[in-house]
Amino acid sequence: MLKPKQYEHLLGRTPFSKPQLLAHFKLYEGYVAKLNAILGKLGKADRAGANYSFAEYSELKRREPVAYNGMVLHELYFDALGRAGRTRPAESVKERIAESYGSWNGWLKDMKAAASSCHGWALLVFDPVEKKLKTNMVQSEHHVGLFVNTPILIALDVWEHAYTIQFGINKADYLKAFFDSLDWEVVSRRFLATA
Ligand SMILES: [Fe+2]
Structure with missing residues (x-):
């Protein structure tokens, strides 16, 4: 099971308000939960009926990148926040x-x-x-x-x-x-x- 990263340390350290950040953390955690659900179902899904129109395995594979990229993009976003004006690019x-x-x-x-x-x-x-x-x-x-x-x-x-x-x-x-x-x-x- 993948676990969501914790970003509470960002509260009060960015221009973003607490309600805005807490709602955004919850949404990010939703992607991690969905990815876990997809990976769990994929482990058991029948490969034999896979096809372009509809099959459980096929649909799960089609939506897997949505949850995966949703998780990783949010981590790239949150990981690079929080040091306002205190860093400079190399x-x-x-x-x-x-x-x-x-x-x-x-x-x-x-x-x-x-x-x-x-x-x-x-x-x-x-x-x-x-x-x-x-x-x-x-x-x-x-x-x-x-x-x-x-x-x-x-x-x-x-x-x-x-x-x-x-x-x-x-x-x-x-x-x-x-x-x-x-x-x-x-x-x-x-x-x-x-x-
Ligand atoms: Fe987002």
Whole structure:
């Protein structure tokens, strides 16, 4: 059984309110519970009837990435929050952002544009094919739109549940709060691990 990670230490250490964070933790824990349920049922599901239209095994396999990615993307999100203004990106990260987007502000504008374009996830990933950083929009489902084999450096949750309790429909204020509380040490470590 997979266990959800605990993030109570974030309370009071980000611009996000307690009700907003507690609701978001609960939602994340729901993905872990669903993944456990899917994995449990998959262990027993009949393989013989698997097919494209409908079969228990086939449906479970189709929904497994939703719960799995829902769990992992939320952990990437929460793991990189909580040290507002106290960390700086590694020089290598800043250089790669400038190479990939022209400038720091060019990157920030692109990430905010992606976040404003979708309800889902705006990711900053490293593309090993082009050897550059790239913005990846994951749309409407946790598994639709992901680039394969691209390590995720920043996972920005732009599902409505991530901000409407506190910010209503003011997404721009949520985006500011997110970037203000991003832990660049975590992001830098993720980038260095791609080398
Ligand atoms: Fe979320």
